Amino acid sequence: xxxxxxxxxxVIAAYAVTIIGTLAMVGWSWLSMRRAERQREKAxxx
Amino acid sequence: MHGYANPARFxxxxxxxxxxxxxxxxxxxxxxxxxxxxxxxxxxxxxxTVRILFIHxxxxxxxxxxxxxxxxxxxxxxxxxxxxxxxxxxxxxxPGALFTALGLATGSIWGRPAWGTWWVWDGRLTSFLVLLFxxxxxxxxxxxxSREGGSSRIPAIFGxxxxxxxxxxxxxxxxxxxxxxxxxxxxxxxSMSPEFLWGLGAGVLGFSLxxxxxxxxxxxxxxxxxxxxxxxxxKALEA
Numbered sequence: 468x469x470x471x472x473x474x475x476x477x478v479i480a481a482y483a484v485t486i487i488g489t490l491a492m493v494g495w496s497w498l499s500m501r502r503a504e505r506q507r508e509k510a511x512x513x
Numbered sequence: 514m515h516g517y518a519n520p521a522r523f524x525x526x527x528x529x530x531x532x533x534x535x536x537x538x539x540x541x542x543x544x545x546x547x548x549x550x551x552x553x554x555x556x557x558x559x560x561x562t563v564r565i566l567f568i569h570x571x572x573x574x575x576x577x578x579x580x581x582x583x584x585x586x587x588x589x590x591x592x593x594x595x596x597x598x599x600x601x602x603x604x605x606x607x608p609g610a611l612f613t614a615l616g617l618a619t620g621s622i623w624g625r626p627a628w629g630t631w632w633v634w635d636g637r638l639t640s641f642l643v644l645l646f647x648x649x650x651x652x653x654x655x656x657x658x659s660r661e662g663g664s665s666r667i668p669a670i671f672g673x674x675x676x677x678x679x680x681x682x683x684x685x686x687x688x689x690x691x692x693x694x695x696x697x698x699x700x701x702x703x704s705m706s707p708e709f710l711w712g713l714g715a716g717v718l719g720f721s722l723x724x725x726x727x728x729x730x731x732x733x734x735x736x737x738x739x740x741x742x743x744x745x746x747x748k749a750l751e752a
Binding site: 472474475477478480481482484485486488489492493496497499500502503504506507509510511 | 535539542546549550560561562564565568569572607608611614615618619622623625626720723726727730731733734735737738740741744745748
């Protein structure tokens, strides 16, 4: 017997994985950049 | 190209280019997702699952473009000793790995309703999985070299050798029997209808802009870490 697949479940899962992964990477990269640039300014000021 | 080798000049350009790429990338990617989810029509054979392709194709493209960036930057470092080339290669590694993982995940999610299976060990899928392992190896190697103070030429050679996998991924669907369909878009011709083609084009553009923004942010972070470390070392020597 064939199982009934709701195609929208797969569509939503694929979009959710992509949105979460992309936003996490953008946010992490932004925070890492800001932290590193703050440390450089602090090193200049010492 | 060496005109952009000066870190101060690079930073001057990167400071205004980063938010431009980031905001335009977020806007176009969000627009593509809204189009893919709510506006694009269902396809005759694939049904609603065709919507996954608006995100799957750009992520796969960026997985391959990321390693191409690593390979070209590695070549520039090895041949011309471009001072920012190693930073560009390291900056492209993490977003490239993430988009490769997303390409595998979205492809697998698409494959279950379309092919009836999450995974098959065919040429395209296997060579793309190998790409993810290459990224993980490159990230580990570049991190170890940076921590231990080794030569940056080692990850550069790894980046160049790993580029052999890119044509294998591209031609795998032509060389071997595969569940994966052959290319739908060629040079100047396409078997896709315009509403899908334009959506895919917008997706590739939006995600590529985001990729560019992330590479710039990671390059700026690496450069700032190097500059802070050099300054602290110089002050320690002076004291």
